[in-house]
Amino acid sequence: MSQLQARFFTDNKKYVIDDVPFSIPAVSEITDLSNVINKLLEGKNGDHKHVEFDFLVQGQFLRSSLATHLETENISTEEVVEIEYVEKYTAPQPEECIMHDDWISSVEADSEWILTGSYDKTARIWSLEGKAVATVAGHTDVVKGVAWVKRDGLSSLLLTASLDQTVLLWEWSSERNKLRARHCCRGHAGSVDTISVDPTRSKFCSGSWDKMLKIWSADYSRSEESNRPRKKQKTEQLGPTRTPLMTLSGHTEAVSSVLWMDTEELCSASWDHTIRLWDAETGSQKNMLTGSKVFNCISYSPLCHRLATGSTDRHVRLWDPRSKDGSLVLLSLTSHTGWVTAVRWSPSHEQQLISGSLDNLVKLWDTRSCKAPLYDLAAHEDKVLCADWTDCGLILSGGADNKLYTYRYSACLSDAGA
C-alpha cells in the first residue's frame, strides 16, 4: 500500500481546488499534503502565497502519517479517502505577564478590563495591557471567585467571593477609579468557591463548600441607598447585608463550580462526583450526570451545547447535558498529567477549549483531536489555578506562580488580518 486515492475538499472558498481524486503516497504527513495543496493552488492561481493547512479525515485531525492514521481509525484504504483541509490554527501569541503578590485563584476578563482574585485577600482590576488599575480590598480571607456583573458606561458592577463565606458586590467607576462595596451577601456556611452571573445580568449564583448553591439578586439601585441613614452607611463599610433569593441544596459534597446555561438553567459541578442541572426559577433539580471523580471545574458552550469538565484524574471530559441515554461522556481529552483545575470553551469556536492543570500547563484543545492538544501553553512555573477566554480572543491563565499570562489567539492567520 504505497499509494492511495484521496479527494480533498474545504469549506473555505478561498482555497477551493478541483474536486478530483489524487493518488498520494500513503506515508505522506501533514507537511507533504500541505505542499500538495499549495502546489495545486499555485497552479490555479498565480499569486497564491504559501499557507499551512491542517487535514481532517472523517472529522479527526491527522496527526501522524496518513497510512497509520487510517489504520488506527479503521478506515478502508481501498476506496477514495475524503480529506478535508483547513487553514492551520496559529499558535496563541503571548502578550502580557501580569505579576501579582500572591497566588491567583480566579480570573475573569471582559473586553476592557481583567479582574483577578488572589490569595492575598484582594481582587485586582487590570487593563488588558497589564496595567494595575484598582485593588478590591475588603475580604478577610482568600478571594476564591470573581465575576463581572455589568457595565453601564463608565461604572461597572463586580463580584468577589471569598473563603470568609461572603460574596461582595462592588461598584467601580472606571472614570474616577473609585470602588464602593455595595452589598455583602452573607448566608453560606463555608468558603464560597465559585460565582456565576446569569445571562440577564440581574442575578448571580454562588457555590460553596457547605454543599449549597445560592441565588442572589445582582440588582443595585442608588435610590435604595439614599434612604438609609448616613451613620449606618459609615458603619457598614461593606454595604448592607443581602440574603439569598433561593438556596439549592442537593449536593452531598462541596460545590466546586457553577454556571448558567441559559436564563432558566443552572449547572453545578461538585466534589460528590456529580454534575447537577437546576431550574433557576423553581429551584428544583432537573437532571444529574454522574462521573467517577471529583469535578474541579465546568464550562458550557452555547455553540455546541456541550459541557466540559475538568476533574481530579487528568482528563477533560465532554458531556451532553441533554442526553437521556447512558452515554453521558462524549469524549475524554487526555494529555494532562495533573488535576485539571480550569476549563473554558472558546466563545467563538465550537470545537475549541482551553484547560489548565496542576501540571503547570495550559492546553488548547480541538475536540476533533482528542489525543493531543493543538497547543501547549507552557509558561507557568507552578500550578495553574484558573483560566479564561474572552469574546475578543484573549486567553488568560493564572496560577500559583503569582503570574497572570495573557495570550492573543486568532484561529487563523487570515482572521488575524481581518
Place this chain on the structure above:
Amino acid sequence: VGINEQWGNGMGEGLSEFIRAQMKMGLLSDPRSRVQETLLWYQASLHITFSLSLSLSLSLSLSLSLSLSLSLAFCSQDIRNTVGNIPMEWYKDYPHIGYDLDGKKIFKPIRNKDELDEFLDKMENPDYWRTIHDKMTGTDVCLSDEQVDLVHRLQQGKFGDVNFNEYEPAIDFFSNEVMIHPVTNRPADKRSFIPSLIEKEKVGKLVHAIKMGWIKPRRPKETAPQYYDLWAKEDPNAILGRHKMHIPAPKMRLPGHEESYNPPPEYLLTDEERQVWEQQDPDERKLSFLPQKYLSLRAVPAFSRFIQERFERCLDLYLCPRQRKMRVNVNPEDLIPKLPRPRDLQPFPTLQSLVYHGHSSLIRSISISPSGQWLVSGSDDCTVRFWEVCTTRCLKTMEVGGPVKSVAWNPAPSISLVAVSYGENVILVNPGLGDRLICSATDQLISSYEEPEEVKDQQVQWAVPEGKAQEQGQRLILTHPKAVKQVSWHGRGDYLACVMPDDGSSLQVVIHQVSRRRTQNPFHRNKGAVQCVSFHPSRPYFLVATQRYVRVYNLIKQELTKKLMANCKWISSMAVHPGGDNVICGSYDCRLAWFDLDLSTKPYKVLRHHKKALRGVAYHKHYPLFASGSDDGTVIVCHGMVYNDLLQNPLIVPVKVLKGHIITHDLGVLDVAFHPTQPWVFSSGADGTVRLFT
C-alpha cells in the same frame, strides 16, 4: 451319644444290681416284671439326664451322695418315701420324714446325731467313709463293697458293670452276606413295587412348574472366571508401576582434565588456590585431590587415596537415598487464593497528585479536618501548618516550642479544634478555618469555662495562653509531667487521650475532658510501654497498644474486655475500623496485623508487604480501604471489605503500592491519613513533604 448310651447301659446295669439288692430286702414284691420295667425306665431316664448333664459340661466326678440322690431323685416313684422331690427341711419339725407306699409314716431315727456323735463316728467307725446319709429316710446307709466299687468305676468313667466288655466285636446285622435266616421274613409291600401316586402328583407339579418357568431345573453356571490377572489393569506409565520403581544408583562423574596426569595449565592450582584447598574441610573441597602435572604416565605414582575413594564411593551407593521424589504437578498459580482483581475494587488511590511543600524537617503527624477541606501537619521544625487540601496552599503556619509529635483534628463537625503535642505540652488550637460560626462557637465554648469552687490538684496544668499565642489561635495549653507522644480524640470531640510512653509507669495515658478542663488517669497500673491509644468509634471502649499487645478496656464497666496478641515485636501504630469490629496494627518489624475482634484475639491476617518498619496505619471512613506507611518510603493501600454478615470474613486485597517519598535518614513515610470523603490518601514523610495520592 454313643458313650452316653453305654454310660446309660452301664449305669442301668449297675443300678439294676442295686435294685436287685433292694428286692432281696423285700421291698419289691414282684421282682421279675417290676425289675424289668424299672430297668428300662432307668435306662431311658438316665440316658436323658446324662446326655443333658454332659451337654451342660457338668463335671463327671459325681460325689457319692449326688449320684445316689440323682438316681433316687429322678425316680419319681420313690419306693420308700412317697413325699417326692421336696426339700426335706419341710419335715424338720415333724417326728416323721414322709410316707411309705402304704401311707404309713416313716419315722425319723429316734436320736439325731449331733456334731460330737459325728466326730466320734468319724474317729471310731471304720465304715464311716462308706456310710451315707439318706435324706429321704433319715437313715445312714453303709455301702457294700460292690456299691463302693460301682461308685469308683463311675468316678473313673468306666462302665458300671464289671463284666461288660466294651470292646466286643461288632456284629453287622445288615451286611452283604446273605444269611440263611433273614432278619425279617416279611414279604415286600405292594407299595414298594408300584409307582407312588403321591410322588407322581408331586413330580407332575414340579414338571408343570418347570414348564411354566416358575422354577429353574438347573441354575445357570456362573461364567465369571474364578481367577483374574492381577496386573492387567495396572497403568504401565504409573509411577508406582512395579518395574518402574527401579532407581539406578547415581553415576560417577567421568574423569575430566584435572584428573589427567598432564592437565592443561589452567587446571593446575596456583599457590593461593592450593592454600585455600588445604584450609578447606575435606567435605567442602570442590576437588578431592590436587591436580598434578607429571612428565609422563610412567612417572605417575599410585593414587594414595585410591582405597579411601573407593570406600567413599561404596558408601555413597550404600547410603544414597533410594527414594523416588513424588513430583506433584500443581500449577503454582492455583495455590494462590482467588482474590478479586484490584481493577474491580476501585476506587482507590493510584497516583500521586499533590505535594505539600513547606516544612523543613520531617513531618511526624498529619490530620484532616472532618470536612475534608483542610489538612494539618506537625513537623520536627517546630511548626504546625494548615493546608488547603485541593490547592496545596499553606494557609497558616504556627510555631510551637518544640518538635511536634502528634496533631489531631477534632472529629466533631461542630467543633473547630486541633490538638497539637510537642514536648510535654498539648495545645488546643482553633485554626479559624471553615465555618466562622463554628469557630466562634468553639471559642465561646472554651472561654465560657468557669473555674469550679474546689480546685482539685491535677497532674496536668491547664493554662490559657495570652498575647501572640492567643492571636495565633492557641486556646488552651496542657502541660504534662512527661513528654506526650500521641494525642487522640474521642468521636464526639470532648475527650482527648494523651500518651506519655514510659515503661511500666502508672502515668502513661491520661484522658482530658476539654469542656470541664478535667484530667483523669484511667489506669493505676500499665503493663509495658504504651505506644498508642484510640477511642472506639461507637462503643465506650478504649484501645491501648503496648509493645506487643492491644488491650481493649470498657470505660463504663472499668474492666479489661479483650487483649489482642499482635504476634509482633513492637507495635508502632493502630487504627480502628469505623465499624468498630476490626483493628489494624502496624509494627516496627514490617508487619501489619488485622484483628477481627469478634473472631479471635490473634490476628485474622498478617500482611508483610513492607520491607521496613511500619510507621502509620489508617482506615478510610467510608470506603473499604486501609493504608500503611513505612520506612521504605511506600504507602500500601489495601482493600479491606468488612461485611455486615458476621459469617463472612473480611476480604483483604492489597491493591496499590504508592511511592513518592524520598527516604531521608533511613526514614520514609511517617504518617498516613485518609480523606474523610474521597478515596484519597495523604502521607507525610521524613523528606518534609505531605503527599496526596488520588
